[in-house]
Structures are given as C-alpha cells and as structure tokens.
Amino acid sequence: GAVVSQHPSWVICKSGTSVKIECRSLDFQATTMFWYRQFPKQSLMLMATSNEGSKATYEQGVEKDKFLINHASLTLSTLTVTSAHPEDSSFYICSVSQIAKSYNEQFFGPGTRLTVL
Amino acid sequence: GQNIDQPTEMTATEGAIVQINCTYQTSGFNGLFWYQQHAGEAPTFLSYNVLDGLEEKGRFSSFLSRSKGYSYLLLKELQMKDSASYLCAVLDSNYQLIWGAGTKLIIKP
Numbered sequence: 001g002a003v004v005s006q007h008p009s010w011v012i013c014k015s016g017t018s019v020k021i022e023c024r025s026l027d028f029q030a031t032t033m034f035w036y037r038q039f040p041k042q043s044l045m046l047m048a049t050s051n052e053g054s055k056a057t058y059e060q061g062v063e064k065d066k067f068l069i070n071h072a073s074l075t076l077s078t079l080t081v082t083s084a085h086p087e088d089s090s091f092y093i094c095s096v097s098q099i100a101k102s103y104n105e106q107f108f109g110p111g112t113r114l115t116v117l
Numbered sequence: 118g119q120n121i122d123q124p125t126e127m128t129a130t131e132g133a134i135v136q137i138n139c140t141y142q143t144s145g146f147n148g149l150f151w152y153q154q155h156a157g158e159a160p161t162f163l164s165y166n167v168l169d170g171l172e173e174k175g176r177f178s179s180f181l182s183r184s185k186g187y188s189y190l191l192l193k194e195l196q197m198k199d200s201a202s203y204l205c206a207v208l209d210s211n212y213q214l215i216w217g218a219g220t221k222l223i224i225k226p
Contacts, residue, residue, distance in 0.1 A: 043218040093159050108159035
C-alpha cells in the first residue's frame with residue numbers, strides 16, 4: 001500500500017497564528033488527497049478533497065478561506081490553518097486513495113495534533 | 118440523510134471473541150470498510166466488503182448483508198494490542214466515504 005507522511009506530528013501555537021501541515025505520498029503519485037479532522041472521541045470528519053493542480057473541494061461547513069489547501073504536486077498537499085483559534089485544536093489527518101484490487105483504499109498519514117493556546 | 122451506527126464502547130477478555138456491529142443507511146453503496154485506530158494514531162485498513170458474506174483474514178473476519186444494511190467485524194483470540202477504536206465506513210454512490218463514530222474496544226486480562 002501507499003506510504004503517507006505528515007509533518008509536523010504535533011504543533012502548539014498561539015491563537016491568531018497560522019499553521020501549515022504537510023502531507024506527502026512517499027511512494028505513490030496521488031492525484032487526490034483527502035484532509036480529515038478528528039475531535040476527541042469522535043469519528044473522522046472529511047474537510048476537503050485536494051486535487052493536484054486544481055482547487056480543493058470543501059465539505060459543507062468548512063471555511064475555505066480559513067483552511068487553505070494547496071496540492072501543487074503529485075506527492076505533496078498542504079493544509080494551512082489561518083488565524084488559528086482554540087476551537088481549531090484537533091487531530092488533522094490526510095489520506096491518499098489508491099486503487100487496490102477493485103476498490104479505492106485510503107491510506108492515512110500518521111496525523112498532526114494541533115493545539116491552539 | 119446518511120447514517121452509520123456502531124456501539125460506542127465494548128469490553129472483552131483477552132483470548133476471547135468479540136463481534137462489533139455496524140448498521141448503515143446511505144445513498145448508494147459501493148463497499149464497506151473496517152479500520153483500526155489506536156489512540157493518537159491514524160486509522161489502518163482492516164477489511165473491505167462489497168458482496169454479501171464473510172471475509173476471513175487471520176484473527177479478523179468481516180461480514181456483510183447488503184439487504185439488511187448490516188456488517189460486523191469479528192475478532193478472535195483477542196490480544197491486549199487489539200485495544201483500539203474500530204471504525205466502520207461506507208463508500209456511497211458518489212464514492213465518498215461515510216464514517217461511523219467508531220467503537221472503542223477495551224481488552225481486559
């Protein structure tokens with residue numbers, strides 16, 4: 001399966017600052033990457049679908065001007081949380097989709113834990 | 118609306134068998150996934166079912182009944198390392214993954 005990395009693994013920042021999270025597909029050219037957010041004891045929530053070379057598709061309720069997504073290459077997508085606030089503290093996970101057998105299996109990065117003070 | 122239900126938490130004993138159920142109501146169906154997620158880590162793939170029946174993979178098996186909108190994950194010979202959350206996810210007609218809230222499995226010695 002695909003190997004996905006994220007950087008940083010965890011970050012603590014002050015309220016009002018911007019944080020950039022990188023998602024890399026190490027051994028697979030991913031035309032599509034997904035960004036999820038997971039609050040404690042809750043399930044994964046899809047934030048946006050990142051398409052290489054085009055604008056990301058955001059889910060309803062996700063502010064595209066606050067969560068900036070850039071997918072400039074087939075191996076890298078970035079999520080920037082602009083003007084972060086404490087309510088943005090969460091576990092952010094990216095994934096890539098690869099056709100395995102007859103279905104699209106998603107391979108997840110290790111996640112980035114963001115804490116906004 | 119789309120909905121996936123699974124128990125919030127289950128407890129089982131090391132060496133025993135546990136079955137985690139998942140029921141779903143989605144717009145279309147293109148398969149059901151089970152993922153394992155340890156605390157503070159990303160999910161890892163366990164199984165995929167698109168046809169009715171049982172798929173066995175080592176100590177883990179997954180069952181699907183499309184007519185009933187029902188699946189279960191069966192874990193045998195439980196080990197302490199199996200303590201984790203188990204996420205059920207359905208691929209809908211738009212090939213979008215709809216996630217359940219996950220079942221936290223606690224294994225006791």
